[in-house]
Amino acid sequence: MNTLELKKPGFAERLIRLLYPVKCMCCGVILREDTVLSLCEACYKMLPRCECGFYETFRLPYIDGLFSAFHYEQGIDKAIQEMKFKNQPGLAKTLAYILGEEYMKEPVFPPVDLIIPVPMHRSKKRQRGFNQAELLAERISGYLNIPLDKTSLVKVRNTKPQSSLARMQRLNNLENAFEIKNIWNIKDKNILLVDDVITTGTTIDTCGKILYESGAAKIYAMVLAIAGN
Ligand SMILES: [Zn+2]
Incomplete structure (x- = not known):
C-alpha cells in the first residue's frame, strides 16, 4: 500500500522495547x-x-499551494503535543511517515527545488532540544529526494508563541522575526516550506513573504495538521 521505505527495528532496539x-x-x-x-x-x-x-x-497570499495531511484532532493533536512538549522527538519518524504517505497519494506534485523547515529561534531550539519542523522536513526531503536547506531562512527574534495571541497581534509579533541568510540559495527556486501545525497560517505566510521578496519563484507549504477549520 505504501511506497515509502521504513527500517524495521534492530535486535538492540527490540530489546530496549521489551x-x-x-x-x-x-x-x-x-x-x-x-x-x-x-x-x-x-x-x-x-x-x-x-x-x-x-x-x-x-488567507495565505504568499503561499502558492498548501498541503495539509491531517486535521488537528482525533489523536493526531495528542501525538504532536507529545512530540513537542513531552520531549519525544522520536515520534517525528511516525509522523513524517504518515505525512509522506498522504503526500504520495497526490496525483500531481508541484515542482519543488528545495525543502525548507519553518525555523525556530536558536534559544527556543536549545530549550526544546529540537525543531519538530526540521525533523519532519529531514525525512520528507529523504522520501522525495529533494535537497533540504536548514540555513537560508532563520528566525532571528525569539517571539511569543503565536497560539497565545489574537489574529492581529500574530502579525505584529512576527515583524522582522525572520531573515534570509543566503539569498543565492533561494533565488528563482521553487520552495516547499514544512511545518507541523498550521492554525491561522500567519507564521508560514510570513516565511513565504520574505522568501518571495528575496527572489524565490514559487512557495508551497506542507504541514502535518491543520487546526481550527
Ligand atoms: Zn492507537
Whole structure:
C-alpha cells in the first residue's frame, strides 16, 4: 500500500522495547516490540485525513499551494503535543511517515527545488532540544529526494508563541522575526516550506513573504495538521 521505505527495528532496539514498550502515539495502546511505527492499526485506519491536495487560500497570499495531511484532532493533536512538549522527538519518524504517505497519494506534485523547515529561534531550539519542523522536513526531503536547506531562512527574534495571541497581534509579533541568510540559495527556486501545525497560517505566510521578496519563484507549504477549520 505504501511506497515509502521504513527500517524495521534492530535486535538492540527490540530489546530496549521489551523494557520500554512502544505505545500508539494516538491512543496509547502498547504495541508489539517489532512494530515499525508508533501507531496501532485501528488508529492508522481512523486518521483524520484531509485528502484535499494542494490548494490556494486567500488567507495565505504568499503561499502558492498548501498541503495539509491531517486535521488537528482525533489523536493526531495528542501525538504532536507529545512530540513537542513531552520531549519525544522520536515520534517525528511516525509522523513524517504518515505525512509522506498522504503526500504520495497526490496525483500531481508541484515542482519543488528545495525543502525548507519553518525555523525556530536558536534559544527556543536549545530549550526544546529540537525543531519538530526540521525533523519532519529531514525525512520528507529523504522520501522525495529533494535537497533540504536548514540555513537560508532563520528566525532571528525569539517571539511569543503565536497560539497565545489574537489574529492581529500574530502579525505584529512576527515583524522582522525572520531573515534570509543566503539569498543565492533561494533565488528563482521553487520552495516547499514544512511545518507541523498550521492554525491561522500567519507564521508560514510570513516565511513565504520574505522568501518571495528575496527572489524565490514559487512557495508551497506542507504541514502535518491543520487546526481550527
Ligand atoms: Zn492507537
